[in-house]
Amino acid sequence: MTDTPVNQDQLTTKEQLNLETAKIEWKALEVFFAQGKLLIVDNSADLVEVAAVIGDNQVNKLESLITENKVAFATPAWIKDNCTESTILWAVVVSPYVVAQLAKD
Numbered sequence: 001m002t003d004t005p006v007n008q009d010q011l012t013t014k015e016q017l018n019l020e021t022a023k024i025e026w027k028a029l030e031v032f033f034a035q036g037k038l039l040i041v042d043n044s045a046d047l048v049e050v051a052a053v054i055g056d057n058q059v060n061k062l063e064s065l066i067t068e069n070k071v072a073f074a075t076p077a078w079i080k081d082n083c084t085e086s087t088i089l090w091a092v093v094v095s096p097y098v099v100a101q102l103a104k105d
Helices: 013-020 026-034 047-055 059-067 076-082
Strands: 022-025 038-041 071-073 088-094 097-102
Touching: 013 047, 013 088, 022 026, 026 038, 026 088, 026 097, 038 047, 047 059, 047 088, 047 097, 059 071
Parallel strands: 038 097
Antiparallel strands: 022 088, 038 071, 088 097
């Protein structure tokens, strides 16, 4: 059986972001935090779904996610409580932001 190449132009935002999501150490994300560009997704939400909401500019859904505390800008308190230099997060770029979530064990 031959694998058919994926036509990236036919992918949904969610499918594209899923392909671009990767694990990364906290220390590599610090610069985005310092720039105010790091969004944290609560572990009760799906990282890729939240990133797709942002990428597709679904304002009403994003407002709901914010109200439900499912997504927020990273804060010093959150970083202190959850991260060490080697903490692993899942992350994906939704320009100009990096959307991240603590990797589940």
